[in-house]
Amino acid sequence: MKGHIKNMAEVLKALGDEKRLKIIKIFASNNSETFCVSDVAKQLDISQPATSQHIKILKNIGILEENRRGFRVFYKINSDVLSKYRMEIDELFKTTVERCQYNFSCDKCPYNNKDQ
Numbered sequence: 001m002k003g004h005i006k007n008m009a010e011v012l013k014a015l016g017d018e019k020r021l022k023i024i025k026i027f028a029s030n031n032s033e034t035f036c037v038s039d040v041a042k043q044l045d046i047s048q049p050a051t052s053q054h055i056k057i058l059k060n061i062g063i064l065e066e067n068r069r070g071f072r073v074f075y076k077i078n079s080d081v082l083s084k085y086r087m088e089i090d091e092l093f094k095t096t097v098e099r100c101q102y103n104f105s106c107d108k109c110p111y112n113n114k115d116q
Contacts, residue, residue, distance in 0.1 A: 008092060011085055014061045019044060020054050024063060027077035034067060034074035061085075 014020060026043055027035065041051040055075060058064045062081040067074045 008088060011061050014057050017054070019046065020058055023054055023058060024077070024082070027064065027075070028079075028082065031077050031079055034076045036072055036074050
C-alpha cells in the first residue's frame, strides 16, 4: 500500500508541470502518430534539451513509450497507462471524502509513509 502511495506521488509530481501536460495533450490527441523530440520542441517553442527532460520524466512513469528507428527515437502515448493513472487518480479523490477508518491515527494507517 505504501508503495502505491509513493508511486502515485511520483506520477502526480510528473503531471504537475504545465509543459508536460502540454506534451501529453500533443501525444494523446494524436495517439496514432509518433513524434521525435524536435517535433515536440517546435510545437512547444522550447529547446530540445528541455523537451528531452520532460519526455524522459513522462517515459519514466510509463505514459510515453519509445521506438528507435536508426539514430532517431520516436515517442508515442501509452493509452493504457494513461487510463490506469486516470482511474487511480479518480479513486484517490473518491477516497479523500471518505472518513478515515483509522480515526486519523497515522501509526495504524497503511498509508502512513514515515518508514520510507
